[in-house]
Amino acid sequence: MYDFAIIGGGIVGLATAKAIGKRYPNAQIVVIEKEATIASHQTGNNSGVIHSGIYYKPGSFKAKFCRDGSRSMVEFCREHGIAHEVCGKVIVATQAEELPRLENLYQRGIENGLQLEKLTSEQVREIEPHVQCTAGIRVFTTGIVNYRQVAQKYVELVTAQGGELQLGTKVTNIETRSDFTVLTTNKGTIATHFVINCAGLFSDRIARIGKTDPQARIVPFRGEYYELTPEKRYLVKHLIYPVPNPNFPFLGVHFTRMIDGSVHAGPNAVLSLKREGYHKTDINVRDLTEVLTYRGFWKLAAKHADEGIKEMIRSVSKAAFVQSLQQLIPEVTADDVVPTHAGVRAQALQADGKLVDDFLIVPGDRALHVCNAPSPAATSSLEIGKAIALAIPQQSHLESTLVQV
Known part of the structure; x- marks a missing residue:
């Protein structure tokens, strides 16, 4: 017993x-x-980021646990000799219409008690020389580790x-x-x-x-990644994220330097046809039937139809995926990235179509x-x-x- x-x-x-x-x-x-x-x-299939907590609603479990967890995770890794790095990241606005969202994100981070710095485009390039943007935020406490x-x-x-x-x-x-x-x-x-x-x-x-x-109900979303070829890893020094769409539950494709030195680009976010479906061809009839007969899924799909279509296009078109990456680093070409692992996110969805956030x-x-x-x-x-x-x-x-x- x-x-x-x-x-x-x-x-x-x-x-x-x-x-x-x-x-x-x-x-x-x-x-x-x-x-x-x-x-x-x-x-075992995530991007290995020690998140800061900037994105989450002040007072939420995510905000509190992530802020405190980033500190306790770093302390844990130090105590037990686990390779990690608090390298920081930049979140950048690539278009003028994103600037209000960037400011809102900065204020949310301040409310969550984080160490942040507003950056001009010139200051962003001092940190990430190959990034093209209008403005940015530097998040000092973001790190990387192998979970x-x-x-x-x-x-x-x-x-x-x-x-x-x-x-x-x-x-x-x-x-x-x-x-x-x-x-x-x-x-x-x-x-x-x-x-x-x-x-x-x-x-x-x-x-x-x-x-x-x-x-x-859990709805599985597959996040697909590309990886920069070794000779192009110099394009990314730390972590580079776009300003997320507050109406969409994912952060958008971004660049993540991994603790092993590789640089991953992504993920997109598409419906997985199997709860543990790491490949496009993975299908489980029960898993798929549960999603397609769940009214919450169809309400979510209707609300985010435009973004969902973009994600699906990125899933089947390398060119479309690379175009998204070029919004952050224009120098990246299709020859610079190769497919790598995918992960599946277990996202709870309510019957009214609202994601449990x-x-x-x-x-x-x-x-x-x-x-x-x-x-x-x-x-x-x-x-x-x-x-x-x-x-x-x-x-x-x-x-x-x-x-x-």
Whole structure:
């Protein structure tokens, strides 16, 4: 019998196990992951950015957890010798009509307590000589890291605390009994006093089999990237982002220098035909049917039809993708970029067509369900884990071991 079972071996699930182990040192904790390795999906296929928190609504979980998480993530990497760099980034307006949005973004960042600097186009070029823009913002606290390495360190700390990790173990049913819960898996049953669902792309399904309605459905969006050829990496010194469209949930194609020295360009954002569909040809009938029969998706599609069409064109046309990149760096040509990995974002969508724009943690029967944790969840993982540990109702059989954090 376990005290806590965490479903999902991504960075949020592992950070949660670490935080619970610290709060309840004598607790029996198990992390259940359906893949053969940890961090196989959102954690292992993102751009590796330590986000600052500039984009998020002041007072929201994303704003607070990301701001605090960028600091705690850097401290964690320093403490454990994980390669990282606080290199900063520039957000630039390439057209005059974007200047009011750039100013609004600056004010939001100030409200979120960030260290920022307004830049003229000349000042932007001092930082990023190849960028063409009208004005910009310098965000000092943005960094880069390999989140797979962070997740692996979380595993080491969880197991050192006495926690267990069960790989290749898929949860297929959740049955709540009088004083404990039974998880049915492909490798047998697991009994636990409390469940934390951190299943990412399948978090809504896990919640529902646990008899909890998250009032939203996960819709998968694939983000496709190109990579600058090695001889053209000099074009990007740090991170370069456009001013995002506030009516669209994604940040637009941008340039990200990775911790290994490579430079990725993207992503676009297109509907994935499979929840774990990293290729254009990946299709799952159940996943696709769920999306196409969900009225929330059609409301979202109608609202963002113009942007959605642009994203689809970028997905099938390298020339269109490169044109978007040239708005930031005109020197980039189609010969300078090659396709690289894609990631899939688990985005919760409500039936009214509104995207859930904050982290969403839904209580269940002796359970907590993390039903929306896309970017910046990796940056925020330590803070999300702490919040979940504090949100767990105190278990009477563990109160004597509780450590205040």
